[in-house]
Amino acid sequence: MIRTSLTERLGINYPIIQAPMASATTPDMVIAASEAGALGSLGAAYMAPDEIRASIRKIRQATKRPFQVNLFAPQKRYTLTNDEIDQANRPLRSIRAELGLADRNSAPEYKDRFANQLQVLLDEEISIVGFHFGLPDTEDLDKVKASGAVLIGCATQVSDAVALDKAGVDFVVAQGFEAGGHQGTFHSEEEPSMIGLMALIPQIVDAVSVPVIGAGGLMDGRGLAAALALGASAGQLGTAFLASPESRAHDVHKRLLLDGAQDGTRITRAFSGRPARGLINRMMDEIDALPNQILPFPYQHSLTTEIRSVAGEQKRSDFLSMWAGQGAKMVRNLSTGEIVNALGVELERALEERSYE
Numbered sequence: 481m482i483r484t485s486l487t488e489r490l491g492i493n494y495p496i497i498q499a500p501m502a503s504a505t506t507p508d509m510v511i512a513a514s515e516a517g518a519l520g521s522l523g524a525a526y527m528a529p530d531e532i533r534a535s536i537r538k539i540r541q542a543t544k545r546p547f548q549v550n551l552f553a554p555q556k557r558y559t560l561t562n563d564e565i566d567q568a569n570r571p572l573r574s575i576r577a578e579l580g581l582a583d584r585n586s587a588p589e590y591k592d593r594f595a596n597q598l599q600v601l602l603d604e605e606i607s608i609v610g611f612h613f614g615l616p617d618t619e620d621l622d623k624v625k626a627s628g629a630v631l632i633g634c635a636t637q638v639s640d641a642v643a644l645d646k647a648g649v650d651f652v653v654a655q656g657f658e659a660g661g662h663q664g665t666f667h668s669e670e671e672p673s674m675i676g677l678m679a680l681i682p683q684i685v686d687a688v689s690v691p692v693i694g695a696g697g698l699m700d701g702r703g704l705a706a707a708l709a710l711g712a713s714a715g716q717l718g719t720a721f722l723a724s725p726e727s728r729a730h731d732v733h734k735r736l737l738l739d740g741a742q743d744g745t746r747i748t749r750a751f752s753g754r755p756a757r758g759l760i761n762r763m764m765d766e767i768d769a770l771p772n773q774i775l776p777f778p779y780q781h782s783l784t785t786e787i788r789s790v791a792g793e794q795k796r797s798d799f800l801s802m803w804a805g806q807g808a809k810m811v812r813n814l815s816t817g818e819i820v821n822a823l824g825v826e827l828e829r830a831l832e833e834r835s836y837e
């Protein structure tokens with residue numbers, strides 16, 4: 481048991497958050513992480529409202545411990561021109577052909593499920609609510625605050641953290657450049673934020689009035705201890721859990737992480753239109769080479785959905801989005817519960833030893 485302002489407020493044993501990961505976290509992962517003494521988090525952004533409700537109920541049946549549900553804040557709508565749609569489809573043509581898919585040039589869909597997703601969280605009286613890509617509008621935010629839920633927002637730069645603090649969040653995630661998956665940046669959404677976690681945590685700690693959660697590249701107790709030493713009240717880890725049996729990441733993705741054969745991760749906009757870090761593959765190389773032909777989020781995400789899904793069916797790692805942080809080579813072949821247990825022991829040891837090489 482390690483006490484910080486976050487463990488006290490949330491009633492958890494370790495200052496460890498299993499990160500919400502849209503498309504990868506499952507009820508089983510959340511249950512295992514929370515039962516082991518961390519904060520389990522369901523990344524529900526890509527889930528239909530009914531699936532979110534069923535997942536929440538499944539989690540509650542299996543554990544009485546606290547857990548978080550996380551959504552993407554609603555995104556700007558754009559009116560895309562035919563020319564923009566055509567330009568964005570052009571580099572995807574050869575990829576579709578390689579996968580045996582028909583060519584297409586239709587406008588990508590904007591799935592607007594936020595209001596219904598949020599309503600499920602409110603109906604189910606979720607006690608810890610997180611948002612990525614900024615916050616929803618004041619009306620929705622007030623509903624979450626009125627529900628009494630603890631509110632978590634994500635910042636990749638100091639100005640975003642200050643904006644979240646002013647808007648009344650209870651905790652700010654300081655997400656460093658090392659982080660796997662989408663950057664939570666919301667002021668300059670198409671530009672990757674380049675600040676590493678070591679520089680970001682203390683700057684955000686100094687700038688905001690609420691406790692800070694460090695995220696990005698944390699893979700074991702040493703990293704967690706470093707985040708706490710820099711002033712964070714907890715560490716949030718995503719990649720560390722991605723290859724666990726409870727993760728919904730594709731088997732090909734898990735295998736590459738566990739083999740540790742792939743060295744490089746990079747920030748890309750190829751798959752979704754927003755900067756996100758993943759294992760480098762051909763799709764990134766080909767699409768990132770034409771940055772002006774990438775549509776904004778979530779249109780690029782819609783445009784590449786079929787490709788990613790069929791690439792998954794065909795076990796083609798070259799066209800899958802395989803999110804991973806810079807600590808990818810440190811992924812362990814353990815279950816979610818075992819990872820939390822190992823992190824807890826390592827963190828306790830790192831905090832006790834305090835000896836330096």
Ligand SMILES: Cc1cc2nc3c(=O)[nH]c(=O)nc-3n(C[C@H](O)[C@H](O)[C@H](O)COP(=O)(O)O)c2cc1C
Binds near residue numbers: 661804807
């Ligand atoms: C596959 C994947 C999906 C993610 N999806 C979300 C998400 O839905 N919401 C969110 O707030 N953060 C999301 N993140 C970011 C994590 O919350 C966290 O910032 C990141 O994983 C920390 O870096 P690490 O992967 O190096 O541990 C995602 C990360 C990954 C790897």
